[in-house]
Amino acid sequence: MTATLQAPPKTRRLIFPFTAIVGQEEMKLALILNVIDPKIGGVMIMGDRGTGKSTTIRALADLLPEIEVVADDPFNSDPYDPDLMSDRVREQLEKQIPLQIVKKKVPMVDLPLGATEDRVCGTIDIEKALSEGVKAFEPGLLAKANRGILYVDEVNLLDDHLVDVLLDSAASGWNTVEREGISIRHPARFVLVGSGNPEEGELRPQLLDRFGLHAEIHTVKEPALRVQIVEQRSEFDSNPQKFCEKYQPEQEALQEKIINAQKLLPQVEIDYDLRIKISEVCSALDVDGLRGDIVTNRAAKALAAFEGRTTVTVDDIRRVITLALRHRLRKDPLESIESGYKVEKAFSRVFGLEVLQEN
Template identity: 75%
Template sequence: MSIIKESTRPVFPFTAIVGQEEMKLALILNMIDPKIGGVMIMGDRGTGKSTTIRAIADLLPQIQIIKDDLFNSHPTDVDLMSDEVQEAICQGRNLSVDFIDVPMVDLPLGATEDRVCGTIDIEKALNEGIKTFEPGLLAKANRGILYVDEVNLLDDHLVDILLDSAASGWNTVEREGISIRHPARFVLVGSGNPEEGELRPQLLDRFGMHAEIKTVKDPALRVQIVEQRNQFDQHPHVCIQQHLMKQEQLKEKIAQARRILDEVTIDFELRMKISQVCGELDVDGLRGDIVTNRAAKAFAAYNGRHNVVIEDIHRIVVLCLRHRLRKDPLETIDSGTRVNDVFCQVFN
């Protein structure tokens, strides 16, 4: 009898990806501070969106979980524990812990609501009085990354569910008077091709950041990208080995940024100017102000600083605000340019 060995599929190294700095920065900042609210990546077909998103998970340190828990519950943080784990801890039971890689969950376009949220076995509940929960993709993605390719083609009500869970950090499933809830804290990453349709503005606004990706035009750069991809396809482990040192350096830089994030401060004057920029751009609500503040702090932490400076805000402001602007059908100027122009006026 032949034994098939389990092998981990090689992941293209994040540090080997050429160009697309805007997308890479947005992903890194969301890994440093998941409360930024995820990232929407819109761009042409074949520009490496999926490759980059799958590569980012490889840079994150393993997480500690309660062993065999369906929801990747944290051993000490109550906000990241399922109700069952909290109950077991209150009863003084000893629970085994384990380390796993950060979950990276793909949500297929044809997924049903039960597949996404999970479902309750009503028959078992009625006959045996046992609440049996079949976890969905939100449970598997807890404390990890949930990736939706072609998010602009996903049913609006499913996008709504994803955004609600990502914002609240909890998923609740209710059927026939039976209710089960579990933690669902994840970084939501969506990608899509604008030619296939845009997301509704109400949904788009709830993504923390928005990166726009363009096809590389420079022939030399295109050749470099093709060669790198061919090398990885033929000898993946050689390619991974070549970038190992850069990967480790970036991994440590992200880990260090996470450690100091809570100590980073942003002066009142800079916060006032961020809100002034949002006001002059006529951004609805306060989500733009909040996300810009968070992202600026994450960028400062990424650069090892405890204070936000103007350059930090400049680097992230377009990513945080371009998708929150009211669209004018007669406006020909690019949204990123508008944000940048107002930023320069306010910050002089």
């Protein structure tokens, strides 16, 4: 009698747990806020090499709860929200054809630096369209990323035209491909996360402004923390299963907190006086356009929801305003003051916190 081999219980590759990541609070907060409210507009993470940018983003995608999608649909169509459905799924609903619904992990798509526009946006097979009279569309990375996270490492080295395409899709929630008079569009609502190293060049200001939040991360300097990070990494590498199980309760608690925040978000309010003060800060810093005001409001509401509150406080604004504005300030090559410090100073002045500290 031959013994039958049992399949391993967990075949999915294990990811380093989000709650096990030491430090880098600014980056973690910016990512969580974008997951709670994707309309914040993504996050740009700038910092030194080897500071765990990719690890943190993959860990966040792995932490998120599974989503319901229409089976065999290349766009991860939402079975209940028409704005997140492909045309084919919408037609099925109109004809009252029942949808087959399955659950899957939130997609996390890596955009390689050498990607072409066709690979990103998808392609239309003109020959098939002309000979068979059907719209033959080969979906690209934007289709895969719908309702998920699209991660671009070294975004400052990516072709400006491609960055434009990504930001347009992220802002509108749709991707349109046109060729030879044939046009196809599909939902492409995702959290855009870009990372880069400032030494390798800055992103153009008009592109940088399109990212909702901007987190700066630095190499951990404290020796004790550095040792803790190294030990955690080797512990994970030697036994990933055991390490993940150790952090499972924390992972589940954070996941629950994010789900509750997403539900609570529509009820969160921000006082008119606070909205006026946010705009005063933007005005004092000479921020172009209104994107800074909008993102600060959204991020403050998301933070209040994350902490289980329905009213935004001054402290919520203080914690997000630097993330929302530091990359929107005009660069003065002769000025040595860090942009984050300028935002904090303007915030304290407008909100009258300097006076409180002096007394």
